[in-house]
Amino acid sequence: MLPGVLTATPRADLKSDCPESQPTEPVPGPATTTAATRRLHAQRRHFDTIGADVWDALAAANPWSTPFSSWAFHRAWWDAYGDNAHEQTMVVVDAGAGDGAPPVAIVPFMHRHEVEPTDAITHTTIRHGSELALTPVPPSAKAIFFGASYHADYATILCHPNDLPAVAEAVVACLAADTDADDDHPDPWDAIDLRRLRCGDPVIDALASAFGRREMSEGWTLNVEREEVCPVAIIPADIDFDGYLATLDKKERHEIRRKVRRAESAGEVRLQPSADPLGDLDAFIELHQKRWGEDGLFPHTRGGAQSRVFVRRLFELFGAEGPVRLSFLTIGGRRVAAGVHIQSGDAILYYNAGVDPDARDLSPGVVLVAKYLELAVSMGVRRFDFLRGDEPYKYGWGAVDEPIQRILVRRASGRDAVPRGEVRS
Numbered sequence: 167m168l169p170g171v172l173t174a175t176p177r178a179d180l181k182s183d184c185p186e187s188q189p190t191e192p193v194p195g196p197a198t199t200t201a202a203t204r205r206l207h208a209q210r211r212h213f214d215t216i217g218a219d220v221w222d223a224l225a226a227a228n229p230w231s232t233p234f235s236s237w238a239f240h241r242a243w244w245d246a247y248g249d250n251a252h253e254q255t256m257v258v259v260d261a262g263a264g265d266g267a268p269p270v271a272i273v274p275f276m277h278r279h280e281v282e283p284t285d286a287i288t289h290t291t292i293r294h295g296s297e298l299a300l301t302p303v304p305p306s307a308k309a310i311f312f313g314a315s316y317h318a319d320y321a322t323i324l325c326h327p328n329d330l331p332a333v334a335e336a337v338v339a340c341l342a343a344d345t346d347a348d349d350d351h352p353d354p355w356d357a358i359d360l361r362r363l364r365c366g367d368p369v370i371d372a373l374a375s376a377f378g379r380r381e382m383s384e385g386w387t388l389n390v391e392r393e394e395v396c397p398v399a400i401i402p403a404d405i406d407f408d409g410y411l412a413t414l415d416k417k418e419r420h421e422i423r424r425k426v427r428r429a430e431s432a433g434e435v436r437l438q439p440s441a442d443p444l445g446d447l448d449a450f451i452e453l454h455q456k457r458w459g460e461d462g463l464f465p466h467t468r469g470g471a472q473s474r475v476f477v478r479r480l481f482e483l484f485g486a487e488g489p490v491r492l493s494f495l496t497i498g499g500r501r502v503a504a505g506v507h508i509q510s511g512d513a514i515l516y517y518n519a520g521v522d523p524d525a526r527d528l529s530p531g532v533v534l535v536a537k538y539l540e541l542a543v544s545m546g547v548r549r550f551d552f553l554r555g556d557e558p559y560k561y562g563w564g565a566v567d568e569p570i571q572r573i574l575v576r577r578a579s580g581r582d583a584v585p586r587g588e589v590r591s
Contacts, residue, residue, distance in 0.1 A: 207261040208340035224324035230367040234318035238483035243314035246476035251276040271325030271333040274313035307356035319553040321362035334372035358575040365569040385578040393572035397565030399550040407540040418562040425529040433498020437537035443481045443492040450504045454520030495534045503530040513549035
């Protein structure tokens with residue numbers, strides 16, 4: 167993983183890092199507003215007051231949205247982890263359209279101290295695949311994040327791309343006015359720490375430009391830097407699974423085939439979608455815990471209990487036909503691994519997994535990914551996204567890094583300065 171590279175310019179000129187396979191053009195159709203004819207205004211509005219249909223319609227208008235931006239994902243996150251953060255959701259409205267007009271944009275924000283006093287025991291942090299030299303923020307800083315940043319691998323603003331410049335200006339104007347303060351957390355923000363922005367997403371340019379225009383007059387410091395990478399395997403069109411394996415490095419291809427054959431010699435190998443993910447959830451958690459233990463998503467702490475609520479709510483809210491799917495890898499009828507993936511347009515997002523260490527001789531982790539890629543090929547899916555983290559196994563499958571970006575705005579403050587070089591997780 168590459169360390170963050172700081173830039174002194176307000177524009178995030180990152181297109182050279184962006185694979186051509188990512189969306190580059192807005193979806194067809196008119197924007198909901200035009201800056202030339204309407205005056206946009208950003209205001210806080212509690213998540214609970216925004217209907218799922220309104221939320222998801224605006225998410226669908228942005229081609230950079232994924233299921234991580236959906237109402238169901240955010241509802242599940244707040245239901246599980248609401249005690250770890252504070253409401254900061256914003257909507258952008260046409261100031262002249264009247265109270266009943268639908269919003270032009272939704273900006274799913276939350277705020278919290280870097281370490282909340284009530285969260286000091288679990289010390290919730292944004293996890294990464296490896297240590298990163300990101301610009302530090304003091305532990306006591308009140309920071310504004312995208313909602314669900316701790317568990318969403320991608321984030322964006324929910325609106326039509328043509329509205330983005332005006333929406334970004336309205337959001338930054340609202341943040342500059344300190345209208346984010348509330349009775350529970352009255353201090354103004356110290357940092358705006360926006361993570362999970364996909365490389366090439368025009369939200370990066372729009373927000374960086376809007377923040378940059380106010381940087382000197384407001385006494386802010388703006389940084390745009392690489393946060394992490396999401397390795398993605400691109401599957402050529404009109405190819406079968408053996409054809410895909412033929413595109414890999416010879417040594418890697420040989421090892422994959424050898425391990426798959428060894429598993430097949432032990433019995434029939436199947437990737438079975440769960441017909442009852444809620445009923446099978448405990449079985450998934452057990453396999454996950456066998457692999458990761460206290461370092462996994464479900465430790466024997468308050469955080470583990472919250473994670474159980476989160477995963478359960480995901481399946482409850484998305485429903486059986488939703489994009490979040492649970493599958494089990496069976497070898498000779500024995501469950502040896504499980505995976506949760508997200509179907510998103512022309513991509514499969516490999517979100518979480520667990521394997522049985524007692525079946526290590528059958529290489530369940532390798533065989534699980536093989537079966538997922540075989541599924542992707544059979545569906546005609548072109549992108550297999552391993553999501554955040556530069557774990558070496560991902561590159562053996564031909565994955566190539568796609569960066570995600572961070573926009574950080576710090577307000578001049580004497581509170582709890584962090585020595586330069588200290589890195590926050």
